[in-house]
Amino acid sequence: MAKSALSPWKKYSEQWKNLEEKFHGFMQTTILKPEMKWGTIIYTYKGKNVVGFNGFKNFASIWFYDGVLLSDPLKVLINASEGKTKALRQWRFYDEKSFRINQVKKYVNEAIALAEKGISIKPEKSPPPKPSGILKEFLQKDRVLREAFEKLSSGKQKDYIEYIDTAKKEDTKLTRLVKIIPMIKKGMGLNDKYKKQ
Numbered sequence: 001m002a003k004s005a006l007s008p009w010k011k012y013s014e015q016w017k018n019l020e021e022k023f024h025g026f027m028q029t030t031i032l033k034p035e036m037k038w039g040t041i042i043y044t045y046k047g048k049n050v051v052g053f054n055g056f057k058n059f060a061s062i063w064f065y066d067g068v069l070l071s072d073p074l075k076v077l078i079n080a081s082e083g084k085t086k087a088l089r090q091w092r093f094y095d096e097k098s099f100r101i102n103q104v105k106k107y108v109n110e111a112i113a114l115a116e117k118g119i120s121i122k123p124e125k126s127p128p129p130k131p132s133g134i135l136k137e138f139l140q141k142d143r144v145l146r147e148a149f150e151k152l153s154s155g156k157q158k159d160y161i162e163y164i165d166t167a168k169k170e171d172t173k174l175t176r177l178v179k180i181i182p183m184i185k186k187g188m189g190l191n192d193k194y195k196k197q
Contacts, residue, residue, distance in 0.1 A: 016055030019099045023053045023062065026101060030112060045115035051108055059092040062104065064111050066120045067091075071110065074103060087121035128154040134173050135164045138181070148185045156189035163190055 024041070027034065032043035032050055042052040049065040064070060067077050067089025077089035091107065093099045114120065131139055131149075139146040149157065160180055167173040180190065 016060040018096055019060050020053055022101050026105060048115060050111050050115050059094050062091045064089045066114055069114055128158050129161050131161055134177055138177060159190040
C-alpha cells in the first residue's frame with residue numbers, strides 16, 4: 001500500500017506500519033469505502049462508519065463502530081471509553097505477533113455483514129440541558145439574546161450552557177458570559193471560529 005494512504009497519526013504510525021499495511025491491504029478487498037475522518041482512515045458502508053485502525057504509543061487498535069454486536073469469539077474487544085460509548089469496541093495489539101490477519105478478517109467480515117443488514121446500535125439522544133443560573137437570568141432579561149439563543153441548534157446551546165456551568169467561580173461565569181453574548185447574538189456556536197481554520 002502507498003505510504004500516503006497510511007494513517008496521518010504520524011507520531012506513532014511508523015512503529016505500527018507493518019500492521020497498518022496488512023490491515024489496509026485487506027480492507028481494500030472488502031466492499032467498504034475508505035474515508036478520511038478525524039485525521040484517520042475510516043471504512044464505511046453507505047456512509048456509516050464500520051471499522052478503522054490507529055496506532056498509539058503502546059498499542060495499535062482496530063475500532064469496530066458497532067463492535068458490541070459482534071460475537072467476539074476470541075474475547076478481545078474492549079470498551080475503551082467505559083460509560084461514554086455504547087456500541088464502539090476496540091481490539092488492541094501490543095506487538096506484531098498478536099496481529100493475525102485471518103482472525104482480523106473474521107471480525108471485519110462479521111462487521112460488514114451487520115452493516116449490510118442494517119443492524120446497528122442507534123445512539124440515544126439525551127435531552128438538551130436547560131440554561132440555569134446566571135445564563136438563565138441574562139436570557140430572561142434580554143429578549144434579543146433569548147431569541148438568538150433559541151435559534152441556535154441544540155448542540156450549540158449545549159456548548160454554551162456547559163461553558164458557563166463548568167466555571168467554578170461566579171466572576172468567571174460572568175466573564176465567560178460577557179464574552180459569548182456577542183457570539184450568541186450573531187448566531188455563532190462556541191467553537192465555530194476553530195472549525196473554520
